[in-house]
Amino acid sequence: MEDRRNDGQRPPATLASIAARVGVSANTVSRALRAPDTVRPELRRKIATAMEDLNYVPNRLAGGLAGTRSDLVGVVVTSLYYSEFATIVDRLQSTLLASNLHVMLANTRYDADEELKLVRSMLSWRPAAIAIIGVDHHPKVNDLLRHSGVPIVEMWDLDGDVIDSAAGLDHGEIGAAQARHLIERGYRNLAFLGSMREIDARAAKRAAGMRRLAERQGLPPVVMKTRAEPGHPDLGEALCLELLADNPAIDGIVCNSDTVAYGVLRGLRKLAKNVPEDVGVIGFGDAEASACLTPTLSSVRPDRDNIGRLSAEIILERLRDKPSRIAPIDWDIVARDSSRRGMPTIGNDM
Template identity: 40%
Template sequence: MDSGGGTIQTRATRKRRKMQRVTMMDVAKLAQVSPSTVSLYLRKPDAVSPAAGQDIARAIDTLGYVPNLVAGGLAAASSRVVSIIVPSIRNAFFAETVSTLQSALAAEGLQVLLGHSEYGEGQEEALVRTALSWAPAAVVLTGLNHSPETRKLLKASRVPVVEMWEIGGEPIDMAVGFSHPQVGASAAGHLLSKGRRNLVFLGARMDEDRRAAQRASGFAEAGKGGGAPICEIINHPGAATVEAGALLLNRALQQAPDLDGIACSNDLIALGVLFECQRRGIAIPERVALIGFGDLDFSTSCVPSLTTIRPSGDLIGKEVARLILARIQEPHAEDARRVIDTSHVLIERRST
């Protein structure tokens, strides 16, 4: 009887420890020093002996410990903050998602702490460290691609994590989004259905923007599979802007002068292509069919109106908020839908 009870208690203890944050006590135990020495090291590293400092630093790295900057009675306040990290605050796609997410969380008394990584893994890691130091109620990241250290920190923190705007890999915790290769394939399939065979995908910062690169890859695979004799991918190293669209079209015409179908990594680039085609006297869609991504506000009012793919950024925000609120209400519950596919919609307009 005692043995059975002991087993149950051990399992419960293990489960409870699994859900808890790594603490200063854990670091002290692994480094074989006192908690006060760890505290001193965190405040004044030079005040601790070099040997002890090395042991503490090694323990911090092994455990993925992040100091909690919220002390005492303020700890409860930190649980009402959700950290959201996006690649760019200038990107209208993410703005829609963050706005929807913020409204849904605010209705439940949660506040948003927003950071942007400029598509850099190192910057994202720094933002995650800062966020975790304030003991957030949840952390929301963009995409599934992060540095190994970022993944390690988040897993060790036991904080609910939602990765948004992408599915297709193994999430740290939960994920809400859509398949970017499928978006690219939809764009290629649409152009092929219109009789276009010489296809080009125009994108920007695709060496950093992994999701845009995935759309390009899906486009190229579907285009070649559909029998397109030409299917080029052209990348601009700078930001995805209207100006970049004009530059990319000029390069595309040099590399594939017979092109008759263009897909762009976002609507801003597509608008730049549209303007440059008008400047050059290239008729859209008669000479070149054009498709964007994002369904930004101007896509319905430009001339011709822009065929585009809508990623449902507002739906992503709603589903992320739902997962966070459910986890806060039931911390130990496992959501049966850890990965939610919000899909995408191709909206055909005059440009194709």
């Protein structure tokens, strides 16, 4: 796979480099951090601007030694809702623990500004490495991570500019595969439905892949029905009712998560729509409950365990000065009753 990492590393900023930029002593910069009230407001602003420009991160470790690294690996996820990333973090943690590295977990809640605060705070603890969900970040997060001087592994996605290394999925390809799955079963009027939040670029990439495939197949344009709020069955139901009220011809629905799909199935029952004969539904994530519904839910199953394992292995390799790498992760579509138009129901995985 093509190496899409960004080069241009520079040494991390220090108190001395901040002081040189502002034209004061390193002690003055230190005082501005430790006792800001002892430094004139105008000078504090100049120091803060210099810190921002140079991507300076304070050192919280005892003694403040510039070259010191902890045994912590910062892990930044975008959600703990319904434990979407639980398997990834669990395997990452167990693999790192065997090498005496410990996970420090943070949750951005799909908020770009929160992501920036958390990454800056994690870097202040001088972690051994950072693992973070996605390749689409706050611009300042990209700068901080790129110039942090520690190994960075971006997880769950690899379609974009990778900072250092990545272990993830091609979400555009997945969206196309979801659409193809429905089209091959006779569905023609498709919709993408679910949660689409500020930094959830993965859902947007799946929707784009779906739209491109439908266009190539000569089908009507894919109808988008999304909201910028957490994915939940209630959201799925509400969006489903809105979708069918405005677009009664829709007969195939791709959901951005299984959790949203549960609500879609509930909404279709309220509308007396038969699944899969009237409307086919496919989710993403293959949560455990998806095989227990009536009808059972077709879904995309990403290899979460492998993402966690490979991310940890890449971190350990990078700490031994091995080259960075980009690792595509396997996934497959689990076809169940919710998309089996014209086929006998089976009630479990194919």
